[in-house]
Amino acid sequence: MDTYKFTVEPFTEDVTGRLSWSVLGNHLLRVANLSASSHHFGFSDMQTAKHAWVLSRLVIEMYDMPRTGECYDITTWVSKIYRQFTDRLFSIKKPDGSAYGHAYSIWALIDLDTRMPADLQHLPNGSFHDAVETQVIPIDGPSRIRVKTDGAVRDTHAMYGDLDINGHVNSIRYLQMALDTIYQQYPDDLKPLMSRVRRVEMTYSAESYFGDHLQFFIEKQSHQKYACEIKKPNAESVVKCLIDFFPAK
Amino acid sequence: MDTYKFTVEPFTEDVTGRLSWSVLGNHLLRVANLSASSHHFGFSDMQTAKHAWVLSRLVIEMYDMPRTGECYDITTWVSKIYRQFTDRLFSIKKPDGSAYGHAYSIWALIDLDTRMPADLQHLPNGSFHDAVETQVIPIDGPSRIRVKTDGAVRDTHAMYGDLDINGHVNSIRYLQMALDTIYQQYPDDLKPLMSRVRRVEMTYSAESYFGDHLQFFIEKQSHQKYACEIKKPNAESVVKCLIDFFPAK
Structure with a gap:
């Protein structure tokens, strides 16, 4: 598990005075890449191997959002590897260790030549099975989203x-x-x-x-x-x- | 003069792979406030006195933009105080001291009760004349912008x-x-x-x-x-x- 420290900087808040969802979301992508890179399967490692990570699902659930000047940590780890997908989890915590919230992401690894997903169970130069941590997070995973509407708004x-x-x-x-x-x-x-x-x-x-x-x-x-x-x-x-x-x- | 250090973080770049103008612009606003606060005339100091800084003009000229992972410093200082306006300058520099670019801003201080600009020459509890630095920057100041067009696009x-x-x-x-x-x-x-x-x-x-x-x-x-x-x-x-x-x- 890898942990990264952040502080809510002025001009990254939303109108309620709390960290904006945009900035939080981009920080999640960033730590996903930092953590993967530290285990040699980050974006640039994959680019060398002509593959690219593609985000398939993202769920973020926050009990609270930090305000300007407040600090938060994001801890992230790979929790599962399937054939075509891998799950990466995140916990967003206050300095006292209590949770601001959690996040769940699912990624595929695309071959940039064939555009087909790679088999994550059998990657050429080994895999990242050694990075898997079984710890879970207390939020529901992704559901099937259906949007019934009449027309574009x-x-x-x-x-x-x-x-x-x-x-x-x-x-x-x-x-x-x-x-x-x-x-x-x-x-x-x-x-x-x-x-x-x-x-x-x-x-x-x-x-x-x-x-x-x-x-x-x-x-x-x-x-x-x-x-x-x-x-x-x-x-x-x-x-x-x-x-x-x-x-x- | 006050200097603040930054690093271009992934997901703050534009499509060219360089720091986005949005992020740079918000960092300028941030150091303006940090610097003013260190001299006791920042946003929150002014709020206590029922005044607010209002940005009137902003000019940014960049010879180059830092790329992901590159570091840059922003140095900022107040260069002039007029009756209703004050000029704040910025230099954005590489670690070797050469300039990425410069910026020029003009601010007014609005009384939140009357909505009128304060007289910056005669502020109640002294002023921030001691913060003025006469150093100039090698870019043109703001011009008069005229937009001649037929209709909204x-x-x-x-x-x-x-x-x-x-x-x-x-x-x-x-x-x-x-x-x-x-x-x-x-x-x-x-x-x-x-x-x-x-x-x-x-x-x-x-x-x-x-x-x-x-x-x-x-x-x-x-x-x-x-x-x-x-x-x-x-x-x-x-x-x-x-x-x-x-x-x-």
Whole structure:
């Protein structure tokens, strides 16, 4: 298990004065890479072997979010290796060791030549089985997200600032887009105090690129739970999200 | 003069693999506040006195941008105090002391009760004249930005993720919005290699808030220079930007 220390820096908060979900999400991706690299299976190790890690699922559940100036640790470890996927878990903790929350991610390793997933049980130069830690986290894993809606509530295009170093829309950027769209569609439900997010689930299906037309579909499942699907106009699903809010006070 | 050290963290780069303008811009705001606070005139000191610093102009000119893992320092100092405004300068440097670039900002101090600017020459509990350093930077100061256009090229609304802890759209977020809109409008000019930004000028006129309708006006002044104005539908100007790109290679 690897632990990384962070402090909430000013201008990384959201409107509620707490660490933004975007910054937290990107920190999770960062420690995933740092930890994998320390065991020689990080992004750059894989690039050398013409493979790339692809995020398939991400679940983050937070009991609380640190505020400006507060410190938090992220501990991460690989918990399982399947044939085509591997599970990486995260605990986000206060300096006193109590949990701010936990996160669950599922990754595939894609062969950059064939675009096919690698067999994680039989990697060429050994594997990363020695990195597996069996410890579990006390949150539910990913569910099957279904978004029943009539039509798109928002049309936009993937923009310059949405792109990561690989030219794809950044994985966490979709979460920000989904949150923005949900707050925009349900301001009366959510604007009071900018109701806080408790749990997010993301299912990634396809990449999007600069200029891609993105359509947003929202289903309000309850006053506290909203589902969002982002599709391309050919109906290809890019990502589905399920967002749970804390009950309004 | 106060110097703060930074490292470009993964997931803070833009698509070119260099520190994003958003992250750089927010780091400038952060060191402005850190430096002011160390001289007892930071945001929280002013809040106690029922005043708030308001950013009026921002110019950033970069000869180069640090890449992932590279370190940079930001040195900042107050260079002038006028009646209603104060100038704060910044140098962004490599570890060897050479400049990545420089920045120039102009701030007003608003009385939160009257909404009027304070007289910076005669502040109640003394002033921050002892913090003034006369050193200059080798970039042009702000110019008068004029944006001649026919109509809005983009309509959007201020969204949840655009907001800062005060409930305003974050000052640097407007820069990202302007860049996004310029890249979106001129993809053929700018998409090759995602042409890099050399200099930005921002003139802030009004705040915007959650849900505010924002209209974007763009004037292409040359293949390398684009102006953008963001207005509310009542024609109130929120911000004007002038963006210079490096010549295409």
